[in-house]
Amino acid sequence: MLVDLRTEQAENPLFELALKNAVCLGKIKHVMIPVAVETVPLMEQVEEFARLVADPENHPLFLQSRGGLGRTSSMVSRWREVIARKEFEVKPEDTAKKNNLLPIKKMHNNLSAFDEYKTDATENKLCFVRESSHHGCVDESTSHTHTLPSRTTSGNVIRPGQSSHLKGSGSKVTDSFKGLVDGNNSRNKDQDFIQNNKLALSNIGLEKDCESCNLNAHVLKRSSVKSPFEAQRPGKDVLSKKGLIGLLKTKTVAPKCFDNIRVMKPKNAHITAIVGEESSSKTHSGVNLAAINRATVNGLSEQFEHNGWLTEHLQAPLNGGQKFKDNDKGDEITKSSEKNNTCSQEHISLREDENSDQQKVIQVSGKNWNGSLTGGKPDLYYEEPASPKGDMCASKTGVVRLQSRKKAEMYLVRTDGISCTREKVEDSTLAFTHPSTQQQMLMWKTKPKKILLLKKLGDELMDEMEQVASFLYYDEQMEVMVEPEVHDQLARRPGFGFVETFYNQDTSKLHESVDLVVCLGGDGVILHASNLFRTAVPPVVSFNLGSLGFLTAHPFQDFKQDLKRIIHGNTQNEGVYLTLRMRLLCELLRNGHLIQGKIFETLNEVVVDRGSSPYLSKIECYERNRLITKVQADGVILATPTGSTAYSTSAGGSMVHPNVPCILFTPICPHSLSFRPVIFPDSAILELKIPDDARSNAWVSFDGKRRQQLSRGDSVRVRMSRHPLPTVNKSDQTDDWFRSLMRCLNWNARLEQKAL
Numbered sequence: 001m002l003v004d005l006r007t008e009q010a011e012n013p014l015f016e017l018a019l020k021n022a023v024c025l026g027k028i029k030h031v032m033i034p035v036a037v038e039t040v041p042l043m044e045q046v047e048e049f050a051r052l053v054a055d056p057e058n059h060p061l062f063l064q065s066r067g068g069l070g071r072t073s074s075m076v077s078r079w080r081e082v083i084a085r086k087e088f089e090v091k092p093e094d095t096a097k098k099n100n101l102l103p104i105k106k107m108h109n110n111l112s113a114f115d116e117y118k119t120d121a122t123e124n125k126l127c128f129v130r131e132s133s134h135h136g137c138v139d140e141s142t143s144h145t146h147t148l149p150s151r152t153t154s155g156n157v158i159r160p161g162q163s164s165h166l167k168g169s170g171s172k173v174t175d176s177f178k179g180l181v182d183g184n185n186s187r188n189k190d191q192d193f194i195q196n197n198k199l200a201l202s203n204i205g206l207e208k209d210c211e212s213c214n215l216n217a218h219v220l221k222r223s224s225v226k227s228p229f230e231a232q233r234p235g236k237d238v239l240s241k242k243g244l245i246g247l248l249k250t251k252t253v254a255p256k257c258f259d260n261i262r263v264m265k266p267k268n269a270h271i272t273a274i275v276g277e278e279s280s281s282k283t284h285s286g287v288n289l290a291a292i293n294r295a296t297v298n299g300l301s302e303q304f305e306h307n308g309w310l311t312e313h314l315q316a317p318l319n320g321g322q323k324f325k326d327n328d329k330g331d332e333i334t335k336s337s338e339k340n341n342t343c344s345q346e347h348i349s350l351r352e353d354e355n356s357d358q359q360k361v362i363q364v365s366g367k368n369w370n371g372s373l374t375g376g377k378p379d380l381y382y383e384e385p386a387s388p389k390g391d392m393c394a395s396k397t398g399v400v401r402l403q404s405r406k407k408a409e410m411y412l413v414r415t416d417g418i419s420c421t422r423e424k425v426e427d428s429t430l431a432f433t434h435p436s437t438q439q440q441m442l443m444w445k446t447k448p449k450k451i452l453l454l455k456k457l458g459d460e461l462m463d464e465m466e467q468v469a470s471f472l473y474y475d476e477q478m479e480v481m482v483e484p485e486v487h488d489q490l491a492r493r494p495g496f497g498f499v500e501t502f503y504n505q506d507t508s509k510l511h512e513s514v515d516l517v518v519c520l521g522g523d524g525v526i527l528h529a530s531n532l533f534r535t536a537v538p539p540v541v542s543f544n545l546g547s548l549g550f551l552t553a554h555p556f557q558d559f560k561q562d563l564k565r566i567i568h569g570n571t572q573n574e575g576v577y578l579t580l581r582m583r584l585l586c587e588l589l590r591n592g593h594l595i596q597g598k599i600f601e602t603l604n605e606v607v608v609d610r611g612s613s614p615y616l617s618k619i620e621c622y623e624r625n626r627l628i629t630k631v632q633a634d635g636v637i638l639a640t641p642t643g644s645t646a647y648s649t650s651a652g653g654s655m656v657h658p659n660v661p662c663i664l665f666t667p668i669c670p671h672s673l674s675f676r677p678v679i680f681p682d683s684a685i686l687e688l689k690i691p692d693d694a695r696s697n698a699w700v701s702f703d704g705k706r707r708q709q710l711s712r713g714d715s716v717r718v719r720m721s722r723h724p725l726p727t728v729n730k731s732d733q734t735d736d737w738f739r740s741l742m743r744c745l746n747w748n749a750r751l752e753q754k755a756l
């Protein structure tokens with residue numbers, strides 16, 4: 001069976017022809033699960049795929065799209081999630097025991113969506129393999145923790161192929177899958193489903209590949225990783241060059257040398273497409289994808305005329321019935337056996353009736369095709385005959401010279417420590433497909449209900465608090481929650497009995513009930529809000545009632561209209577923009593061991609300084625256990641992009657747009673002229689340690705609070721937190737940021753130069 005994810009036309013008309021014919025002859029089942037380019041498959045589509053895999057009648061099964069666009073890998077990785085989740089649902093107790101996991105309900109409480117997929121689908125191993133999908137190969141990857149966003153695409157209908165035995169399977173699919181998920185009495189069916197899918201998974205040789213290329217370094221034991229988020233961080237040796245090279249060695253990839261004719265060939269298949277001539281084709285074991293006796297090549301001539309290579313090289317009329325001649329020299333294009341591809345004696349023949357442009361004939365045949373099998377799995381390959389080695393080109397002097405137009409081909413291997421993908425670089429051109437950071441928009445799926453209203457400390461701003469609270473309760477029918485100290489005052493006032501509160505001592509569950517946080521005050525209130533939410537933070541909207549208010553984008557006088565827009569935005573089909581502000585997760589360590597309860601989330605920065613000691617502080621700085629420098633200074637600031645405009649700026653650090661994923665490393669008065677602030681990527685894991693030979697202890701503080709001493713041998717380990725603080729933009733993230741720079745820091749305010 002061929003499962004086809006394409007929505008676009010195939011580049012290669014031969015492939016389409018071969019496929020149509022094979023389907024008509026009932027030699028292959030062709031199922032379309034269309035996924036638009038640069039989107040990921042919907043869950044129903046993945047479930048449909050899993051169902052197809054579960055049916056042994058569909059084996060061997062090929063999954064194809066077009067290369068380098070990520071659809072096959074998304075499908076495979078989501079497919080694995082489905083199997084894993086399915087397995088967990090079927091035998092939650094066994095699986096949970098095996099993995100030391102919480103039952104799924106409890107997991108819901110404690111973990112986020114992608115945590116839920118922590119199962120034993122690959123026997124606690126995560127390994128990564130992906131064949132280049134440019135070659136229509138079976139594509140494998142295991143990004144278990146990747147919960148890809150589901151997107152609505154047009155034409156998500158799952159269409160069975162023309163093959164009669166597939167007719168009507170579309171509706172059955174959903175039902176049967178539903179049965180598998182819901183019914184207790186379908187337990188055996190469930191187990192078959194899982195078993196068959198797991199079998200298919202092992203058949204594509206993931207474990208084998210890992211072993212064969214000595215990829216132990218890339219295999220993570222899931223059970224040893226407490227949080228899947230942690231698991232996403234590359235371990236020390238996960239990115240080892242040796243491992244990656246080993247992985248690549250096991251993969252054979254046909255060279256791309258013939259851009260405009262690519263013929264997809266399965267193992268042992270014989271592809272022939274002939275107009276007006278009978279040609280027998282053998283049926284081999286395995287998928288008979290392209291076994292074609294006869295095909296009408298409608299419109300082929302036109303397509304070929306527009307296709308570079310052929311247009312250039314096949315202008316001369318060719319003799320009917322003759323083997324295709326290379327230019328006028330009459331050489332038959334024959335590709336001899338290549339060691340790696342074991343593709344021997346394939347012929348590309350193209351015949352054209354001398355007198356008619358309309359009767360171009362193309363014949364592609366391959367003998368002794370062995371395909372390229374890695375770990376026993378079937379691959380589809382493009383048969384790529386030889387192409388001309390260079391291009392004729394006239395120089396200015398009129399001399400015609402031969403210029404090579406072929407650049408070295410390359411792959412891009414990406415890994416996040418768990419999964420690994422290998423992509424062939426199109427036309428050897430390294431390019432970004434999209435920016436890595438984008439503006440985020442908040443749209444409520446259901447209307448928000450509960451609002452946490454915060455104000456700056458003290459008796460100030462009680463009137464403003466009343467105004468906002470009554471607007472939210474009486475006009476917008478919201479539940480309003482305030483801090484205990486404010487509650488003591490507000491709840492006593494007539495008409496404010498509705499306000500609720502919480503226990504300051506335990507705010508760990510606060511994020512589960514609060515939909516939106518409204519802050520009244522300056523930047524300090526937002527820092528305070530950040531401190532209240534140690535894990536996930538609801539969206540925060542802040543009205544400026546402070547002195548500086550760099551982070552408080554909304555003027556207080558607009559509070560009614562802004563809150564309405566935020567609360568009802570989605571019903572008018574327009575969301576509000578958010579800035580996801582990165583926070584830092586900081587852990588205190590003593591002699592390399594975590595100190596219980598000493599974990600902090602900071603929005604601005606963590607500072608290690610000399611405190612009241614008159615001596616220079618000596619701080620060792622490590623990045624992933626690699627000593628990067630010994631600081632001799634008043635201290636070091638590790639700041640987020642949000643914090644870059646606070647203390648870090650005062651110490652000479654750059655001001656960084658809040659959407660840039662990075663960590664700033666800024667020294668405070670370093671006693672070395674060469675020590676300049678640097679910026680690390682957000683993947684950095686930094687550690688600031690007080691060495692044993694330091695003259696004195698140091699101090700550490702988090703957003704200017706929770707200050708504590710660091711003794712010799714103590715350290716603070718800092719990394720990006722998985723929980724950002726989302727702030728609602730007044731306009732958008734860039735506009736808000738520059739407005740704050742100008743309003744609060746008088747950025748680039750200078751009397752303008754007069755004209756001469």
Ligand SMILES: NC(=O)c1ccc[n+]([C@@H]2O[C@H](COP(=O)([O-])OP(=O)(O)OC[C@H]3O[C@@H](n4cnc5c(N)ncnc54)[C@H](O)[C@@H]3O)[C@@H](O)[C@H]2O)c1
Pocket residue numbers: 522523524527548549550551604605642643644645646647648650702703704
């Ligand atoms: N020399 C300095 O610049 C210096 C010294 C100590 C602390 N701070 C900053 O103060 C922060 C704590 O703030 P606080 O309100 O609790 O103390 P605070 O009352 O001392 O306020 C410090 C000032 O920093 C401003 N500020 C806070 N976060 C900011 C940000 N992200 N961008 C721009 N300005 C910001 C505040 O508006 C306030 O005016 C610390 O996180 C630290 O960044 C700065």
Ligand SMILES: Nc1ncnc2c1ncn2[C@@H]1O[C@H](COP(=O)(O)OP(=O)(O)OP(=O)(O)O)[C@@H](O)[C@H]1O
Pocket residue numbers: 454455456457483521522523524525526527528545546547548549550
């Ligand atoms: N509800 C609160 N509970 C406890 N501390 C708070 C609360 N609100 C603010 N703070 C703290 O009070 C201090 C002053 O906060 P404020 O909102 O006035 O900001 P600020 O830092 O002075 O900023 P700005 O310069 O923008 O006015 C900060 O240290 C802040 O962390």
